[in-house]
Amino acid sequence: MSGTSHDGIDSAIVDWSMADGLLTGTILATGERPYPGGLRARIVAALPPGDVSLGDVSMGEVCALDTLIGQEFAEAARSAGPADLICSHGQTFFHWVSGGQVLGTLQLGQPAWIAERTGLPVVSDVRVRDVTAGGQGAPLVSYLDLLMLSGIEGRSGALNLGGIANLTVAGAAIAYDTGPAGALIDAAAPPYDKDGVLGAAGTVDEGLLEVLLAEPYYGKAAPKTTGKELFTPGYVRRALAGRAEIARPDLVATLTALTAETVAAEIRRHELDTVVVSGGGVRNPTLMGMLRARTTARLVPSDELGVPSDAKEAIAFSLFGWLTAHGLPATVPSCTGAAGPRVLGTITPGSGPLVLPEPLAEAPVAIRFL
Known part of the structure; x- marks a missing residue:
């Protein structure tokens, strides 16, 4: 993922397993890939207060950024190490808030580039499902936080x-x-x-x-x-x-x-x-x-x-991908304001048939990291 500092792409590879409600995350690798200087400058120029309706940011530039960021995310994923599934947050460009209500959210970074270059399925567009349920689409990391704080x-x-x-x-x-x-x-x-x-x-x-x-x-x-x-x-x-x-x-x-x-x-x-x-x-x-x-x-x-502070949000999105693959919601309605918990994201298939694990009937109640 890349956050609101938009300086680079954070990555984490986590091996997740669950037994008796205890979710164990074995952190295999973390890393950061800085955005190339020219691309970061274009991201900064396109972020608010730039206004596409006023011609500050053209749709051509939006399309180019979606492609270029997707390619950078693909390289970050490919160089991070072997995995089974990728969850990509992308780069937030706009969070549409009016009257205290979030009406939409836009993250760029076309996931098809990640799927094409890695051959792996990709969970992406993670925030918008919570928004459609009346939520703020954030802070999604609260799901991980509450598990971490439970002890x-x-x-x-x-x-x-x-x-x-x-x-x-x-x-x-x-x-x-x-x-x-x-x-x-x-x-x-x-x-x-x-x-x-x-x-x-x-x-x-x-x-x-x-x-x-x-x-x-x-x-x-x-x-x-x-x-x-x-x-x-x-x-x-x-x-x-x-x-x-x-x-x-x-x-x-x-x-x-x-x-x-x-x-x-x-x-x-x-x-x-x-x-x-x-x-x-x-x-x-x-x-x-x-x-x-x-x-x-x-x-x-x-x-x-056990959670590297610079990689916590990347670890959280790894968890969200795992939850989505297992058919489990990854939101806490009291934290986001949504009408109820939701399974997040859309899935882009990898190079082979899309095969997901059997859905889990129960969500984790505690977490530990190794």
Whole structure:
């Protein structure tokens, strides 16, 4: 998969098995394939605030990106190692939200290229089935999160810090996007603030932070989802309009504090004791330090539970592919807002006849990783 940071393709090969409701995932390999510079630049140019209806992004470019991203995903899958089935998330280009309801979602990366080059069947277009059932189409990773959190004592949650931050709360079984994680930081310090160096060198502008915290999204009730449709590079420029010029380190420090405060506010609200953290933000010590200063919860990298933090979402999509192949739903309605659980995705056959395993009658109730 490739997430909202759109810097490359994360992959994971997982051998899944289940006995007596316990799902075991043996992680055989993980990896990352950066997008070629030219392709990444085209992806960035096509993302919001580009508007195809205004001629900013042509349908020819959409077609080209669907093909080129599909070819890159095919190479990532082919080089990752042997497998039986592939689940491809693709690259999200738009999440259509109106009046708090998700009306559609678009991921590019034509799966037929993956099936053609690997010979394997491919599960793809994973989010839209939840949307058609009235859900947000996200955070789908909540399914894996709740299985991971089932053995943790006290009030626990799982936090992913990618381009957008999302939080899953066990017990209440809810999940939602809290707001930006790296999206605005990356826009201010492209391609990203490596090791949080710029953020650490700057001083938080409390006035600007107050303006940014007034964003109405933070006050909306869950389930809710957001993305770069809202938190565009222009979002910060508009907040800066009419204000004195701000040095880049101070801007990055302020945006880092914005992520830390909006995430910490939700952790405090749910009175969480333990939060399992994953995503690229785990590697930003400035962000993690600001987060720790704002909450008393114990922050545990998902690596300590056997799930590499950089590969967690790729591992989750491997699980979704396995569930789909076995006829099992991979959504939690209380997390996405859907009318009920749904089996996700469409399947593109590989080079041979499409042969799926016998459907399983019961879903997993616990998970472990080896």
